[in-house]
Amino acid sequence: MTLRALHDAAREALDPVRYDYVAGGAGEERVLAANEQAFESYRLLPRVLCGSETRDTAVDLPGARQAAPVIVAPTAFHRLMHPDGERATARAAAAEGAVLVTGTAATTAVDAVVAAAREAAPDPAVWFQLYPHPRREVTEALVLRAEAAGCTALVVTVDSPVFGRHTRDLRNGFTDLPPGYAAENMRDLPGAPPGSLTDIPMSPALSWRDFAGIPRMTALPVLVKGVLHPADARLAVEHGASGVIVSNHGGRQCDAVPAAVDCLPAVVGAVAGRVPVLLDGGVRRGSDVAVALALGAAAVGVGRPVVWGLAAGGEAGARTVLATLRDEYDHTLALCGGRRNADLTQDMVVRKGGTW
Numbered sequence: 221m222t223l224r225a226l227h228d229a230a231r232e233a234l235d236p237v238r239y240d241y242v243a244g245g246a247g248e249e250r251v252l253a254a255n256e257q258a259f260e261s262y263r264l265l266p267r268v269l270c271g272s273e274t275r276d277t278a279v280d281l282p283g284a285r286q287a288a289p290v291i292v293a294p295t296a297f298h299r300l301m302h303p304d305g306e307r308a309t310a311r312a313a314a315a316e317g318a319v320l321v322t323g324t325a326a327t328t329a330v331d332a333v334v335a336a337a338r339e340a341a342p343d344p345a346v347w348f349q350l351y352p353h354p355r356r357e358v359t360e361a362l363v364l365r366a367e368a369a370g371c372t373a374l375v376v377t378v379d380s381p382v383f384g385r386h387t388r389d390l391r392n393g394f395t396d397l398p399p400g401y402a403a404e405n406m407r408d409l410p411g412a413p414p415g416s417l418t419d420i421p422m423s424p425a426l427s428w429r430d431f432a433g434i435p436r437m438t439a440l441p442v443l444v445k446g447v448l449h450p451a452d453a454r455l456a457v458e459h460g461a462s463g464v465i466v467s468n469h470g471g472r473q474c475d476a477v478p479a480a481v482d483c484l485p486a487v488v489g490a491v492a493g494r495v496p497v498l499l500d501g502g503v504r505r506g507s508d509v510a511v512a513l514a515l516g517a518a519a520v521g522v523g524r525p526v527v528w529g530l531a532a533g534g535e536a537g538a539r540t541v542l543a544t545l546r547d548e549y550d551h552t553l554a555l556c557g558g559r560r561n562a563d564l565t566q567d568m569v570v571r572k573g574g575t576w
């Protein structure tokens with residue numbers, strides 16, 4: 221099945237309110253649209269006769285050696301989309317050698333997510349996405365929970381000082397989880413009430429000082445997710461980040477920012493090779509992966525496509541999405557004369573309005 225067919229099947233399978241929660245964005249959904257459209261404006265300039273018969277697309281990332289270059293971006297509430305929920309996504313990612321980022325807003329506790337990943341592969345990489353809590357002890361308890369579960373890195377989301385205004389959710393009245401579902405990682409934390417959507421911390425009070433405390437709480441590498449400004453990428457590295465994820469949260473936060481991929485080159489320049497830079501937002505085909513890697517990303521994340529796969533076909537559906545993107549990317553690499561990801565370089569990307 222193509223990714224488009226899986227998306228259609230997911231739309232059929234899902235309750236429309238849940239479909240809208242995943243598909244939608246903030247405001248007029250300008251950024252949601254821009255993330256995908258931006259990839260339309262980039263094209264690849266292949267190199268020829270490079271002897272690229274044998275190819276290796278694996279990447280070394282913080283807490284993940286020899287991983288697929290496409291990772292599963294953190295998306296909330298998988299049990300709303302399929303009864304097997306995060307366990308299915310975890311098995312799919314592990315089977316495909318892809319990093320799974322599970323998170324604060326998962327409907328399955330992080331230890332069960334890691335256990336499911338281990339059913340599919342001996343040494344899977346599961347990262348934990350953290351919404352830092354304004355109360356340090358709550359953040360610390362979440363960090364310890366992720367570490368004890370066997371996560372190999374933390375991802376701190378910094379683009380959500382306040383929750384984005386998701387137009388479709390407001391229209392549909394989808395402002396909390398239905399009965400029977402909870403944000404399981406929020407259970408039994410010191411002073412934090414369990415599990416409702418509104419318990420998930422988002423605080424405009426947080427600052428780089430708070431962030432800097434997180435790498436001190438743990439031996440795990442800590443990545444920062446949701447950076448668009450190159451100055452923030454520099455600050456992230458200065459405050460101990462082991463990786464920077466360029467992301468506008470899939471167009472679900474500020475509806476006036478650029479497409480994620482358009483912010484990538486400046487962030488790559490600011491980070492200057494000190495830590496890996498990743499990108500998510502709008503990646504829908506293998507050639508999008510190739511463009512992002514050529515522009516300097518070490519790997520890319522996919523959000524909605526994996527959820528569509530999960531909703532349409534559980535573990536097998538999510539696996540199909542990851543396998544398809546990997547296969548398409550490898551094919552594109554071959555077409556561009558590359559043997560390794562590093563063979564894709566900035567001069568091989570051209571832009572509408574620029575050189576074509």
Ligand SMILES: Cc1cc2nc3c(=O)[nH]c(=O)nc-3n(C[C@H](O)[C@H](O)[C@H](O)COP(=O)(O)O)c2cc1C
Nearest residue numbers: 242293294295296325377469470501502522523524
């Ligand atoms: C339904 C949904 C839930 C999400 N939940 C989270 C979350 O809990 N934490 C987070 O950091 N990002 C979250 N995101 C953002 C994704 O990690 C990612 O940035 C975005 O989906 C990438 O864009 P794409 O969907 O175009 O691939 C969510 C995105 C979607 C679509």
Ligand SMILES: CCCCC(=O)C(=O)O
Nearest residue numbers: 296325417418420469472
């Ligand atoms: C409070 C849950 C956060 C989920 C999220 O980040 C999103 O829907 O974009």
